[in-house]
Amino acid sequence: MNADKLYDLSDITEFIEDDDEQIGYFVSIFIDDVPVMLSNINQAFKSSEYEQLKFHAHKLKSSIDLFKIKDLQTDIRTIENLVNEKSNPEKLPVLIDKLNSSLNLAIQQLKQDFNING
């Protein structure tokens, strides 16, 4: 796989036992669902609903792990912990910005690589 790719499908491919036909289906779920999760995180952060923010960050974690988006695997955990421990809230905006930009870029790459329009 290319070095500049944000994602790595080796874990999800192994999970579904190298079924090439299915991988496209899981990519389409990622492309459909991750923007909704991001929107939930942004909304919760904007309205300072930290319990909701923690919940949605926790949920997004498994998608990031399954698609091995290494740039974000530590960040998503940091967001969850910061909210959980109610410490250093000033770090959250930067992390959430990065979460948005990296995930949007990963989605674009996936769309391109799997020839998915929209």
Added chain:
Amino acid sequence: MNSFRIFVVEDDKLYGEALNYYLSLNPDNDVYWFQTGTECLENLNKYPSLVSLDYKLPDIKGSEVLKKIKEYNPNIPVIIVSGQEDINTAVNLLKEGAYDYFPKDKHTKERLWNSVKNIKKSHQKHNISNPEEVNNKKFDHEEVIKGNSSHIKNLYKFIEKASKTNISVSLFGETGTGKDLVAKAIHYNSNRKNYPFIALNVTAIPKELIESELFGYEKGAFTGANDRKIGKFELANKGTIFLDEIAEMDLNMQTKLLRVIQEKELTRIGGNETIRFDVRIVVATNKNLTEEVRMGNFREDLYYRLLGLPIEIPPLRNRGNDVLLLARYFLSKFCKENNLKTKNISKGAKEKLMMYSYPGNVRELKAIIELSAVLSNNGAIEKKDISFNSTDITDNLLNKEDTLRGYIQKIITYYMQKYHDNVPLVADKLSMGKSTIYRILKNQEI
């Protein structure tokens, strides 16, 4: 084979879909995927064999779902699969009865797969059926325990009486009479039918192991106890435990069993925790328990505790024409299962079947009929196709009261078989006229 029903409770679509896909790769798995805890709880009547539960759900906390599953049926193994990487949470959930706890990482699928394998093995070992599948078979005792004789009609009445209450039941009957079927009929027609039916034959377990089989043990309780083992009483909670060949239990174990039954609680070997249980007990024996008590082989207090509703299961030789009814049933079933053309039973074969005493009861009749179906060369089972393991045809003669005419018929039939239908020889042996023998054979009504 029973399907192994797995509930995947996961609100994350990607992860839920991946688990669902992966677990469904084994066609024996019947996977249901729910995205909320509420959906999972509403479907518990589908009897999952295993629940894979996400800890963080949008509607109910995972710990609450776990608690409700355990309240519904403590025997359903629940594996928590969660992104929650907190050891305290894991420990607490295990204390609350979770079977295991896996963080969501690249090892999740192997761990889950291995757990499914282990739980399946345990189901096979304990012969646990999916209660829904058994119930769907409509465990109609008149269908399972076939017969038209007055003895069997009477047995149906006792099964109905036993099914309506929680009374202990003691089944008495010779080997092969179907005591296990009666025990199942009682369970699956009672209000415990949605909970496990657990059977244990006392003679099948070495006496030094029976306590651990019944009450379980903790890890490290003795050499070789590498894992905790749940005993039969715990497995049968809210359901029925069937203890076959109870008269063979040794006196020391009888004392322990009595105490557990009286207190309705047990402690696993090597453990401290007192575990309460709610189990209906059905026991069976082919011995005369009163006599065993008199001889000091069986504790009197345990006898009275277990006796409850005593039910006598009649031997086949006392069930008259049930022999032919059952023979036709076994023959038809065997032919169907083996893609053979339907066969009839000839008059001669019927006579021969009715003459035998069946020391092995229904089980023996089934084996005789199946063998006859294999030996038969045409569309009917002939007398020659019927072979008995025991040749004690004369034993049967006085086992059942009959008229003098009946006895004469049986004696002549026996001699005819013995001397290969040679009427002059039979007449000579019995000091009877040949015409008398012909007349009796002609009038014989079987």
